[in-house]
Each structure stands twice: as C-alpha cells, then as structure tokens.
Amino acid sequence: MTVLIPTVTVRVEDEPPLTLAVPPELEAAATTQFGLVSTEQAREAGVQDRLAAALVARRVWRRLTRGVLDTRCGPLSAVRWDARRRRAAWAALLAFGPDAVAVGACALALHRIVGLPPTIAPQAALPGGSNRLTRDGVTVRQFDAGLETVELEGRRVATVEWALAQAVPELPHPNGLAVLDSALRLRLSTERGLAHAHELARGRRGVAATHRLWELADGRSESAPESFGRLDCIDGGVPPDALQLPLDDSPYPERADLGWHLGGDRWLVAEVDGKEVHDVPDAAYADRSRQNGLVSTGRFTVLRFTGRDVYGEMSRTVRRTLTRLRGPGSRA
Known part of the structure; x- marks a missing residue:
C-alpha cells in the first residue's frame, strides 16, 4: 500500500512554492500505521502545523480527526480489509495520544485475529476516559478494572483474552465464533484462556446471547x-x-x-x-x-x-x- 508521496510541492500563503521531501522517519511511521500519522509525529519530523495545513488544503493529505493526518495516496477501496481494520485501530490510538490503549475489535485486529467484520469502528480506552471525548466516529471507552495489556508496535493493546471479552458480546454471532476459533487456531489463546475471557465478559451488555459461542469455539476451523x-x-x-x-x-x-x-x-x-x-x-x-x-x-x-x-x-x-x-x- 502506497502511503506517502516522497516529495510534494505546496504553496503556503503568499510564499514561493515549497518542495517537501517527506522525512524518512515520518514515512516509516506512516507505513507502520497504515498511512496515518499524528500531528505530533509530523512536528517531530519537521513538518510544522502550517505546512501540514497546506498539504491538507491541497488534498495531498487529509485530516482524519483532530490530531491525526492521513498521508495515504489512492482510494481506500484499494486497501485490503485486514489493513483497513488495523488502520482503524491506529486511528484511535493516534487520536487520543500515548495513554490510549487499543481495546475490543481494534485490539483483535492488531493481534491479527481473523473473523472480524469487514469494517470496525476506531476505539481506544483512556484512564478516566469518557464517551464525551468521542469525536468523528472515533470512540473512547473507559478502562475496565484490571485491564491487562501487551505492547505491540510500541503501543499498548489489550491482551487477547481481554479483547475477546470486550468484542464478542458486541459482534454479530458468526464473527464472534470466528474470532474465538481464530484465537485458538493461531495459538494466541487456549481453552483455559477462552474460559477466562468468558468470565471477564460476564455482565457485559449482549453477553447473554453469546454464551454458546464460547462453548462452540474450536481451533480446527481453519478460516x-x-x-x-x-x-x-x-x-x-x-x-x-x-x-x-x-x-x-x-x-x-x-x-x-x-x-x-x-x-x-x-x-x-x-x-x-x-x-x-x-x-x-x-x-x-x-x-x-x-x-x-x-x-x-x-x-x-x-x-x-x-x-x-x-x-x-x-x-x-x-x-x-x-x-x-x-x-x-x-x-x-
């Protein structure tokens, strides 16, 4: 997937046209983050707000939400579904800063669990987070008590068991079973791990209708x-x-x-x-x-x-x- 134009020419207000060589560190970040970078990452790489605004105005880049820039070139329809889901996870992490934790379906996408719906909503948890912080379709969730995380690509992500507990009650049932099967098949969890995740899910909205899915989970399903x-x-x-x-x-x-x-x-x-x-x-x-x-x-x-x-x-x-x-x- 092409995510950055190596050089772009823009005009900032009345100044002469400026040819920008995209800094390698920013290009590397965008590649890891599926075309997305934070405004802070851009500043650290030498792309100041004024220039970023000019790139957005010329439709070279796009502002996804406050604090997140989309440097991707070409239509999103050209991006594979698994990459789109991980991109959604990065959108939430970048939107809410270094304290944000990928949770639910976004965490499963970053763990490369398969079986999720084609598109998922960007969401992350923050200490003391409130849904009042939700903006532009990027959702903030409150931290679950005892939430356990791991580090992936330098960011905190809910463990597979916690992510399953959060996501399965909210997913369509076919997808719910598919992600449970996938966790077993990829050896990212075990039968004991799924039993623990099921316990963590108890009391969540929607979990009552999913109890049988946890019992049906079988790692022999290969897709x-x-x-x-x-x-x-x-x-x-x-x-x-x-x-x-x-x-x-x-x-x-x-x-x-x-x-x-x-x-x-x-x-x-x-x-x-x-x-x-x-x-x-x-x-x-x-x-x-x-x-x-x-x-x-x-x-x-x-x-x-x-x-x-x-x-x-x-x-x-x-x-x-x-x-x-x-x-x-x-x-x-």
Missing part, C-alpha cells in the same frame, strides 16, 4: 468462512459430525473442512473456500482436481461453498443433500 458455515449448520439443525475429516484412503490424502456421516464408509463433505486463497486461479484448479479425486472414490459427496454464500445458504443445501442421500424417511 472465518468455515466458522460461519459451521454456525449456520448448527443453527439450521444439521451440525457436522466431523471437522477436518481425514481422507487418508482417498487419492488426495488430506482433510475435508466439514463432514456428515452417511453410514458405513460414506460421507457428505463440505469444502469452504476462503476468498483470499481461492481467488487465485492455481488454487481453484488444485481444488477442482482434489474434488474430482474425492468423487472418484465413491465414498464422498462433495459440496463447495464460497465465503460469500456460506452463512444462510449452507445449512439449507446440506439439509437437502442429506435428505436425498439418506432417503426421504431419514432425519437430516
């Missing part, structure tokens, strides 16, 4: 779409009998994402394509060959889903297929 699909099937009354089903005697000795036992050695299996991987043609061709190999054994009926249609569609398709394969008198 957010798999987590979404698994929850859809559970909600739709067709929970899978197996996750990452071994396919040892198939021509492709790997694993299927989700499996439903049909009796004997026969299985219905579902493969869930994650967008970032399966947008690549080579990966798609490999998956097609793998699916053909599975079908050729006669043991497996294979269903394929993309991340776009998995939630809401998967359980209906699985139910129809199970009814057809097991017979009309069977229970899906």
